[in-house]
Amino acid sequence: MKHEFRMAERPGTAKTEKEEPEVVEGGSKQDDHQHDTLKYSLLGPSLTKAGQDSVDQSKVSEIIYNASKGSKFFNREEVKDKILTQKIEQILEKKRRLEKLDLTRELRAADQLITQLEVSRDLTQYIVHVDCDAFYAAVEQLDRPELKDVPFAVGGGVLTTCNYLARKFGCRSGMAGFVAKKLCPNLLLLPLNFDKYTSKAQEVRQVLAQYDPRFESASIDEAYLNITEYCAEHNMTPEDTVQQMRNVIHEKTKITVSAGIAANSKLAKICSNMNKPNGQYVLPNDRNAIMNFMRDLPTRKVNGIGRVLERELQEIGIKTCGDIYPQRQLLVRARTYFFDCGTTSFLS
Numbered sequence: 001m002k003h004e005f006r007m008a009e010r011p012g013t014a015k016t017e018k019e020e021p022e023v024v025e026g027g028s029k030q031d032d033h034q035h036d037t038l039k040y041s042l043l044g045p046s047l048t049k050a051g052q053d054s055v056d057q058s059k060v061s062e063i064i065y066n067a068s069k070g071s072k073f074f075n076r077e078e079v080k081d082k083i084l085t086q087k088i089e090q091i092l093e094k095k096r097r098l099e100k101l102d103l104t105r106e107l108r109a110a111d112q113l114i115t116q117l118e119v120s121r122d123l124t125q126y127i128v129h130v131d132c133d134a135f136y137a138a139v140e141q142l143d144r145p146e147l148k149d150v151p152f153a154v155g156g157g158v159l160t161t162c163n164y165l166a167r168k169f170g171c172r173s174g175m176a177g178f179v180a181k182k183l184c185p186n187l188l189l190l191p192l193n194f195d196k197y198t199s200k201a202q203e204v205r206q207v208l209a210q211y212d213p214r215f216e217s218a219s220i221d222e223a224y225l226n227i228t229e230y231c232a233e234h235n236m237t238p239e240d241t242v243q244q245m246r247n248v249i250h251e252k253t254k255i256t257v258s259a260g261i262a263a264n265s266k267l268a269k270i271c272s273n274m275n276k277p278n279g280q281y282v283l284p285n286d287r288n289a290i291m292n293f294m295r296d297l298p299t300r301k302v303n304g305i306g307r308v309l310e311r312e313l314q315e316i317g318i319k320t321c322g323d324i325y326p327q328r329q330l331l332v333r334a335r336t337y338f339f340d341c342g343t344t345s346f347l348s
Contacts, residue, residue: 038081039065041307042074044174050133050258050276052167060170060183067182084308088315095316095330103329110328122263123285126238128225129260129268130245132204133277135221137163138255139200140190152188153180160192164277197221203253211245222272224265239282246280263290269303295322 039061068074132138136154141147141163153162153171159180162171169184180187201220208215212225227241234241238261249257256278260271263285274281283293298320300310318324324331 035065037085037311038078040311041077041081042068044172044307049167049172050164050273052170052172055168055170057170063170063182064175064179067179068176073176084311088312091312092315098330098333103333106332107329110332113332114328121287123287124228125226125263126228126231126241126285127262127265127268128227128238128242128245129218129265129272130208130223130225130257131259131272131276132221133256133258134161134163135200135255136161136192136197139197140193142200142254143196147188150188151184151186152190153177154190154192156189156191159189162187200253200255204249204255204257207245207249207252210248211241224268239280242280242282246278266303267293270297270301273301295320297321 042064043057043061065074137147137152140152140154147163149165151163151166151169151171153159153166155161155173155177157177159171159173159175159177161173162180166180166184166187169187171180171184171187177189197220204221205215205217205223208223208225211227211230215223215225217223227238230236231238231241236244242259242261246257246259249255258272258276258278259280260268260274261280261282262268262271263283267283267290271281271283283290299305299313299318302321305313313319316327316330318327
């Protein structure tokens, strides 16, 4: 069966318009809040990428802010941030009104949804999310081993990826090249070579097909597999199966991959980022283990929650997945009252 990889390419509480901004030295609290939210937004969509956890993001955001100030990109982000702030002010006002109402019906609807999800919970499958480590950079390094000790990125005007050494400086995919140079003056920029990446991706998926012929590609460097049948047929644990698969991939392709093992694809995706690079993480197929894992997980770690929705959720008091349950009745109402999307999907 032929498989094709598709190319993939907060802070604070806003005031209502009725309140007068409290003036402090050098400006108002509203101004300070606006600068903080803009700086956080400028950190980009790849903030949760592996290699960023140990980086001083406040320092990085300050450098990005100063490096891009006055540019078209900065001006666009500033306008979008102001619009989002105004939207959040409206959301908070609506939330205050809702909190004065009887939301018994919404609470009952939320609990019914949770009951339905509990009944449909399937803990019999072992799903794996495989993600190549800094894929484009890893492929480039095969041809140029000397790059191992050099911070470098692939891409021109905008970085497509960068190696883990560059990530220690705060560089990340989606970042403008000139901004990345401010963070890491010695950063080496390499041009893209899609033919080379596609060829290496083919080598990786040949190995994946041995463990699940029906695997699904999420992008050129990641895929989902169901290894339930393989584990049963070979009398192997999911952990040992994935370790073996990763070893074979490294042996045949000379690049490393990380993996997450869980009961479904959403959880597996989260888990694959836990022990990057060149690692794996297994979340047991156990309800209590899953609930404990998700309880303290920041919402931004969930695939599909980006900068905008993360901030909207934070502003109404939802910073972790565990914060969802106490506000489930509000989220049921929020589907048509707060946000522009089906927010109740997070209950699942």
